[in-house]
Ligand SMILES: Nc1ncnc2c1ncn2[C@@H]1O[C@H](COP(=O)(O)OP(=O)(O)OP(=O)(O)O)[C@@H](O)[C@H]1O
């Protein structure tokens with residue numbers, strides 16, 4: 001097939017010849033003809049009254065979304081398989097904008113961005129539809145963010161806490177554990193009444209099936225909707241996927257529910273949009289991305305918020321994922337996303353290679369709004385963690401050069417190593433926030449200093465048990481209380497006695 005440009009120039013020549021030939025006004029408005037095609041894009045003649053973003057139908061039921069309105073033809077993004085479409089095919093207007101069915105019955109299902117099931121559980125019953133492009137809630141409808149969204153990951157809940165309605169970016173090089181953090185967070189919402197939407201964009205089908213399997217295995221599929229626009233799908237589907245997923249999320253949010261939405265990942269989303277824009281001959285800018293690349297992500301993430309009670313009272317928390325290359329945080333798409341979101345969790349390949357999972361770089365990760373939502377006792381304990389941990393890291397590098405270290409330095413190093421161990425966590429095993437508080441309380445107060453490094457994990461489990469046995473301690477923490485000296489010392493004593501007994505140190 002000739003390139004789109006050649007196809008179009010042939011058409012332009014042809015139009016000069018046919019311009020004298022009158023066409024029925026009705027035909028021009030409602031039915032068009034495909035004049036050129038290229039990977040996921042169709043140029044259509046006619047349809048002179050068609051509206052921007054309107055859905056049109058191609059033979060075989062394939063849908064397309066109008067995107068470019070040129071004087072002679074309209075540029076259409078195809079939302080389905082385009083193998084059977086050819087030049088000369090008829091295109092019909094539908095008088096609708098792209099939308100998605102919304103319903104509670106989507107929970108536990110795997111769907112594509114048009115709301116069609118991809119699993120084998122049959123059709124989904126939905127009475128309502130919402131457009132995929134919706135305006136973000138106005139500022140007066142928004143309430144401050146005050147409830148925490150627990151990820152169950154110690155390294156995140158302690159130093160980069162996330163609030164319900166916040167947008168927290170997860171970024172890092174390839175294969176650094178970005179998806180795993182999102183999956184752990186979804187697993188942790190099992191009994192927390194938070195609906196999760198995992199929107200997979202441009203991933204291999206095998207990776208998505210693995211994720212579905214994991215969610216099933218950890219009993220986390222019931223409260224989750226999986227939306228998939230795969231690597232094999234047309235770029236149009238990848239482009240609309242996050243908007244469609246957000247509309248689905250807004251349906252739940254507006255009925256007062258808390259929603260967590262993961263976009264995995266927006267780098268691939270940006271690339272699909274770049275591909276479509278270049279095919280539509282929009283002028284390329286930096287890194288060949290079109291000029292409105294910032295806007296496509298900002299208008300998406302502005303839709304995450306916490307609504308006032310009057311307007312439904314629900315929340316939409318977003319975890320967009322971005323892949324960096326060679327740890328370059330200042331590339332175009334990462335900097336855009338960093339400036340749009342309320343903080344970022346940065347995963348470092350160096351930490352990953354050292355075998356510390358999750359590979360969260362505590363120094364470069366921040367949460368700009370979540371701090372206020374953290375349980376006061378947690379903040380009380382881990383307030384200085386970020387600072388003291390980075391001091392330890394510096395000291396550790398420095399200590400590599402010197403043979404003789406004084407007693408104090410050795411102590412700080414030993415404690416730092418234990419803190420690092422306590423920040424580690426195996427995948428798919430989120431833990432309760434009160435257990436996390438118990439662990440940090442013990443490790444930061446030096447109770448684990450005399451425990452061997454390879455026994456830290458076991459000690460953490462013992463501390464977890466102690467926390468669950470102490471109902472009063474848990475209630476105090478959950479009711480946003482702070483710890484007084486007696487409670488704190490009592491707890492630490494209990495931990496010490498129990499560790500001595502069970503680990504025999
Ligand atoms: N906490 C963890 N404990 C042990 N292994 C982990 C942990 N987190 C991630 N991994 C392992 O690291 C690998 C990469 O994880 P993951 O797929 O989440 O990374 P990613 O950054 O999403 O990768 P990609 O760039 O391919 O999307 C996987 O094999 C996963 O099992």
Ligand SMILES: [Mg+2]
Pocket residue numbers: 178179180264
């Ligand atoms: Mg991934």
